Amino acid sequence: MTLKKRILRTLVLVSLGLLIGGGVGLYQISMEDARVLKKGESHSTDTGIAGLKIGGPFTLTDHTGKKVTEADYAGHYQLIYFGFTYCPAICPTELQKMTKVLNMLPQDASDKIIPLFFTIDPQRDTPDVMADYVSLFHPRLIGLTGTQPQIDNVTRAYRIFANKVNDPELSDYTMDHSTFIYLMGKDNELLSIYRIQDDADYIKSDILGHMLSAPQA
Numbered sequence: 001m002t003l004k005k006r007i008l009r010t011l012v013l014v015s016l017g018l019l020i021g022g023g024v025g026l027y028q029i030s031m032e033d034a035r036v037l038k039k040g041e042s043h044s045t046d047t048g049i050a051g052l053k054i055g056g057p058f059t060l061t062d063h064t065g066k067k068v069t070e071a072d073y074a075g076h077y078q079l080i081y082f083g084f085t086y087c088p089a090i091c092p093t094e095l096q097k098m099t100k101v102l103n104m105l106p107q108d109a110s111d112k113i114i115p116l117f118f119t120i121d122p123q124r125d126t127p128d129v130m131a132d133y134v135s136l137f138h139p140r141l142i143g144l145t146g147t148q149p150q151i152d153n154v155t156r157a158y159r160i161f162a163n164k165v166n167d168p169e170l171s172d173y174t175m176d177h178s179t180f181i182y183l184m185g186k187d188n189e190l191l192s193i194y195r196i197q198d199d200a201d202y203i204k205s206d207i208l209g210h211m212l213s214a215p216q217a
């Protein structure tokens with residue numbers, strides 16, 4: 001197989017994997033509350049995700065090599081994405097979308113948000129790899145990695161589906177994974193879940209809606 005064919009094949013496999021992975025993630029969450037993922041309902045009255053438990057304590061290492069926990073980001077809005085740096089298509093697109101949202105928001109609103117990128121592939125995504133990768137997107141994007149048990153803990157807490165896929169015809173493994181962007185509030189509570197089809201405009205408006213309706217500190 002030529003290199004070009006191999007890359008094309010990887011793209012197709014990963015895209016399929018993401019579709020399936022995303023589907024499993026959707027299913028897991030919709031078991032909790034079927035209304036959660038209907039477009040337009042993720043914000044509105046918040047009843048759709050009320051009681052949906054996403055998140056929890058974690059200990060990880062950021063892309064500068066610093067040990068961090070969820071407490072480091074409490075008190076801020078957080079825009080969260082789980083993925084991996086070797087992902088050829090969906091992860092870069094979603095992280096670009098997060099960057100676009102941060103740049104579209106008024107400066108004071110944007111400054112209130114900490115963007116976080118959690119890897120689901122700690123074996124390859126070391127702090128150095130994460131540092132190179134996050135610098136491609138937004139100057140404030142924080143990359144988080146850790147040991148496999150630490151990552152397993154955090155993907156479980158955030159209900160992220162992640163699965164290593166080996167293909168004997170490929171030189172390296174790839175990952176199936178959920179592709180949600182989460183908006184978390186200042187107490188690490190889930191405010192919204194965004195999907196691939198939610199564009200930057202929609203996410204921006206939704207975030208501003210949450211900020212306007214939040215009690216002023």
Ligand code: NI
Nearest residue numbers: 083087090091
């Ligand atoms: Ni990906």
